[in-house]
Amino acid sequence: MSTSTNQIIKSLKKSGYKITPQRKLILDVLNNSDHHLSPANIYNKVREKYPEIGLVTVYRTLEILDKAGYICRLTLPSGLAAYLLKRCPSGQHHHHLVCQCCGKVVNFNNCNLAELEKEITDETGFVISSHTIELNGKCPACQ
Amino acid sequence: MSTSTNQIIKSLKKSGYKITPQRKLILDVLNNSDHHLSPANIYNKVREKYPEIGLVTVYRTLEILDKAGYICRLTLPSGLAAYLLKRCPSGQHHHHLVCQCCGKVVNFNNCNLAELEKEITDETGFVISSHTIELNGKCPACQ
DNA sequence: TAATAATTGAAAATCGTTTTCAATTATTAT
DNA sequence: ATAATAATTGAAAACGATTTTCAATTATTA
Structure with a gap:
């Protein structure tokens, strides 16, 4: 399990959630991918190591992680x-x-829309x- | 029916589609709204004038209009x-x-993302x- | 270790959307 | 106009993703 x-x-855990093997594995799958993953993708990856997991658990864990901002x-x-x-x-x-x-997903953060937004608000x-x-x-690999 | x-x-019609009252009414509903409308929204509006219409017809007409670029x-x-x-x-x-x-939806077209896209491609x-x-x-009305 | 409250998975329910199919309707060639 | 036709329609069933329900299990706590 990565840092x-x-x-x-x-x-x-601090927020009061219990730490289950399912949740750890779901986080590991997310952590080991630089591609976006559907709930079904995650479910299938986790099943390789933990075949008993249910798709519902994936949905529920994703909801928690999303609300918590991770x-x-x-x-x-x-x-x-x-x-x-x-x-x-x-929060960046x-x-x-x-x-x-x-x-595959790559982040960028220099979107500079502030000026455009000001114009549009004025208009x-x-x-x-x-x-x-x-x-x-x-991406380079797919071209 | 508007221009x-x-x-x-x-x-x-030129493209080979038949002109039906259902299609005309769906177009009218879209034309008379400056808000985005769900298929169900459109269905309900059309039903006021044409109660026999089916939700499927709305879906099918929207698909045609979308593919045709309207x-x-x-x-x-x-x-x-x-x-x-x-x-x-x-096509603009x-x-x-x-x-x-x-x-409510308002269009804008001066997005100027070309420069950002170039930077990102380079990176x-x-x-x-x-x-x-x-x-x-x-929007002003909702503030 | 026992008590508890949260978490789990299976199954059923839900919601938007699509497919199927027989009946209807707009268009066309006559 | 009318008949022939091919497209369009609406009801019902099917669908796929997601959510809910509920009893059984499990992580945490005292």
Whole structure:
């Protein structure tokens, strides 16, 4: 179990959650991937080591991790959910560059939308509270 | 039936689609809204004038309109789909400013992501083929 | 070690969406 | 106009992802 996984486990314990083998394994799968993973993907990976796990447990654990801020939930264009361990300093503003071919994800954080948002607020009267940017492309390996 | 609706109807006919009252009414509902609408929203609005319509017909018509490029399909953060009549010159690059409160949508097209995309390509080796930006906020009426 | 409260997995339920299929309707060639 | 046709329709069933229910199990605590 990696340092990253261990730290999250400790924090979860502090927050009153019980530490179960299922939760550890789910975190490990997330930690060992630089691709976004669907609940089913995670389920299948965990089953290799822990065949008794139920898909429900994966959903429930992802919900906890998402609410606690340890993972990012992506909504893919198809509408399906995919998850990603957060690897940037806590709460830092960032976006994702996603490979359409293999799902590999790279973070970037210099989005510089503030100016555009100001313009748009002036023009439309909308107060802008958040934004999402998703860049879609192909990673070097998939080109 | 508005001009906008009429023009789309004509184009659809040219493309070999039959013109049915259901399709006209669905287009009218889209045309008369500046908010994004779910299939169920559209279904309910059309039913006021045409109670026999089936939800399937709404789905099928939306699929046709989307493929033909007359409407935008949004994937909301929840993963659900919502639709919007395109109101900008054919094919023009644009994004949406969405009111989180009422769903009102305003277009903007000066996103200027080209520079950022170049930086990121240089850094990561990803080839970027498309991007989506969604600005979330509150419209003047909802503030 | 015993008491407890949280967590688990199986099964059923739910929700949006898609498929199937027979009946209907818009278009066309006459 | 009318008949022939191929597309479109709506009901019902099927579907896939996600959520809920519930009794049994397990991690934690005292």
